[in-house]
Amino acid sequence: MALALFKTVEIIEVMENYLERIRPPHHIRHDLDIGYKIDGQSVTLFEIRPGFLNPGINVESPYAKATYIKSSGQWKIYWMRANLKWDLYEIRPVVSELKDFLELVEEDKYHCFKG
16 A cells, blocks of 8 residues: 555655765766665665666666554664565664664664665
8 A cells, every 4th residue: 555645745855855965976876876766655775876787777776675554653674685685674673754764774783784
């Protein structure tokens, strides 16, 4: 089930402010950039880089995901394992605000999200 419109607008505002702060400088964004997607109840962060075998095609590599649980009003946090499967971030599996999720990703104390 998709998020309510007011919640989606709030998410877009938080994510756009976050991206504005962390994206690489304009002159290297063709080699490395950061993006996000809202898919159903989830927000996924990913890197954008030219493909290894075909540099003309950009590849999106997801590294962090938060899924909103409406019944509890919290966000479950996941990180992408090397086997390309999402794993619950057991150090702090839920947060109450999307901003808290982004702070955990930035801190990346255990190097789960960005390696």
